[in-house]
Amino acid sequence: MANHKSALKRVRSSEIKRVRNKYQHKTTRNAIKKLRATTDKKEATTLYPMISGMLDKLAKRNIIHKKKASNLKSKLAVYVNSL
Numbered sequence: 001m002a003n004h005k006s007a008l009k010r011v012r013s014s015e016i017k018r019v020r021n022k023y024q025h026k027t028t029r030n031a032i033k034k035l036r037a038t039t040d041k042k043e044a045t046t047l048y049p050m051i052s053g054m055l056d057k058l059a060k061r062n063i064i065h066k067k068k069a070s071n072l073k074s075k076l077a078v079y080v081n082s083l
Helices: 005-037 041-060 066-082
Strands: none
Touching: 005 041, 005 066, 041 066
């Protein structure tokens, strides 16, 4: 275990950030599943920009890789356009 005061603070803050990142990542994955499950074009076109923004935020904060976010957005755009 850490002995220095700054190391103890780093442990606490890292845990808080880990939980927040996990929540945001899981929320985005659930939104993607919801979009892929929909068959209504109108609903899908309203969900896509929101999910695209969520993916961009995850990539900006290095929770996921920027190319993974790009690939997911591309696949979702193809799906929405195919409806």
